[in-house]
Amino acid sequence: MIIVPRRKLGSQGFEVSTIGLGCMGMSPLHGSSKPAEQMIEVIHAAVESGITLLDTSDLYGPYTNNNIIGKALEGEMRHKVQLATKFGIKSLSGDTGMVVCGDPAYAKEACNASLIQVGIDCIDLFYIHRVDTKVPIEMTVGALKELVEEGKIKYIGLSEASPETIRRAHAVHPITAVQLEWSLWTRDAEEEVIPTCRQLGIGIVPFSPLGKGFFSAGPKVVENFASNDFRRSLPKFQGENLEHNKIVFERVNEMARKKQCTPSQLALAWLLHQGEDVCPIPGTTKIENLKQNIGSVFVKLTMEDMLELESIAASVKGERYSPAVMQDTWKYANTPPFSSWQAA
Structure with a gap:
């Protein structure tokens, strides 16, 4: 059996598998619900293969994702994983109306709720899912620091945070x-956010490392989107952008054939070669895709391969999200308000 090796995440002694498992798709945020029993099988297969970092959020479902993971981690399984979950986006009505909340009292309330939902007594990595522009980050992190002191969480993380926010948060605890979108599909964090993390000794956890499924299924992934799948609204999947990005996929696919791997493995390998401080969290609901993702750990790339992939990636067309939703990303982290949308 292939066993995933480990690497250190951050500078506080947190050691995780080289890649993690993103569990968001196991709940109906992508427009369709998956049977809990099947999702538990995927989680167990991941853990048995050496994946230790499981990523979820109280938003996913909402709450049902935490419940699924709780069932999967019953018994000795809990001791084989590090659980990362998030708080800070409150669902107002199902999975549509949402608001960011970084209030210190709510942070503690959300932590206690997640502990109950998963059925554990300590969260390994607790992320602030989105930055609340109405609450100083120092206050939110201060509450998490108290949770660390109480033994309810071990480590603190940020998601979709600007360099300034990261520095201010890190000064408190x-x-x-830091979780951020990073892939051959999206590279805007490379200029400021990633260098800031490295300067401060913070681990980097790329979400959507396969471009929202683009590098795993190719352009045909669009055909399989449910009618209410939020990815339908993403600029990269629309019109001329999609037609252009089909060419990008073909170039990646051609290179993958030469390397005797799949396009998804090549895309993940590119991320893994960025440094020992990077732990991508590809999501999947299928064991065969899980096995492919694990195989990426063993794909070796030369400097020439890396440069070729970066040249291909440079031609990707389309923003990450629509203009309204882009206001909620790290680039505009100090610009309220937060709109209603499907979060990653």
């Missing part, structure tokens, strides 16, 4: 990991 060491930040172990």
Whole structure:
């Protein structure tokens, strides 16, 4: 059996598998619900293969994702994983109306709720899912620091945070990991956010490392989107952008054939070669895709391969999200308000 090796995430001693498992798709945020029993099988297969970092959020479902993971981690399984979950986006009505909340009292309330939902007594990595522009980050992180002191969480993380926010948060309590979108599909964090993390010794956890499924299924992934799948609204999947990005996929696919791997493995390998401080969290609901993702750990790339992939990636067309939703990303982290949308 292939066993995933480990690496250190951040500078506080947190050691995780080289890649993690993103569990968002196991709940109906992508427009369709999956049977809990099948999702538990995927989680167990991941853990048995050496994946230790499981990523979820109280938003996913909402709450049902935490419940699924709780069932999967019953018994000895809990001791084989590090659980990362998030708080800070409150669902107002199902999975549509949402608001960011970084209030210190709510942070503690959300932590206690997640502990109950998963059925554990300590969260390994607790992320602030989105930055609340109405609450100083120092206050939110201060509440998490108290949770660390109480033994309810071990490490603190940020998601979709700007360099300034990261620095301010880190000054209150060491930040172990920053979660951000990073892939051949999306590279805007490379200029400022990633260098800031590295300067401060913070681990980097790329979400959507396969471009929202683009590098795993190719352009045909669009055909399989449910009618209410939020990815339908993404600029990269629309019109001329999609037609152009089909060419990008073909170039990646051609290179993958030469490397005797799949396009998804090549895309993940590119991320893994960015540094030992990077732990991508590809999501999947299928064991065969899980096995492919694990195989990426063993794909070796030369400097020439890396440069070729970056040249291909440079031609990707389309923003990450629509203009309204882009206001909620790290680039505009100090610009309220937060709109209603499907979060990653």
